Amino acid sequence: MGVGVVPGHAPRVQVKQDGDVEEVSARLVVAADGRGSRVRSWAGFTVSQDPPRLFVGGVLLEGAAAPADAISLFQSIHRTAILYPQRGGRVRAYGPAALRHPPR
Numbered sequence: 650m651g652v653g654v655v656p657g658h659a660p661r662v663q664v665k666q667d668g669d670v671e672e673v674s675a676r677l678v679v680a681a682d683g684r685g686s687r688v689r690s691w692a693g694f695t696v697s698q699d700p701p702r703l704f705v706g707g708v709l710l711e712g713a714a715a716p717a718d719a720i721s722l723f724q725s726i727h728r729t730a731i732l733y734p735q736r737g738g739r740v741r742a743y744g745p746a747a748l749r750h751p752p753r
Contacts (some may be wrong), residue, residue: 654678654691705745713740 653663660678664671680688689696713732715721721732733741 654680654688656693673744702748703742703745704748707741707743709735710740710742712738713742715740 651663651665651677653665655663659674661672661674661678662721664673669730680686682688685745715732715734717734717738719734720738723730730742730744733743735741
């Protein structure tokens with residue numbers, strides 16, 4: 650099975666299966682195929698993005714004393730931590746940090 654998008658004022662989607670091609674017109678085509686979108690390149694959209702400025706690290710903690718029925722957010726001027734309870738008394742902890750020297 651293959652899929653193609655024909656951009657334009659009246660976009661069309663081409664669906665190919667078992668050698669047959671069917672073309673469907675639409676007022677709007679939404680492609681939710683993720684960060685490395687193939688549809689974006691098929692449609693000829695350019696990608697622009699800001700350079701990375703944050704790093705997010707995470708750990709899985711066992712035996713942590715955290716509420717089992719709530720997500721906890723701790724924040725100060727320069728630090729943030731988010732705790733997500735898991736089963737079995739475990740907690741996933743995440744903390745973002747600014748990159749001091751972003752890659753070029």
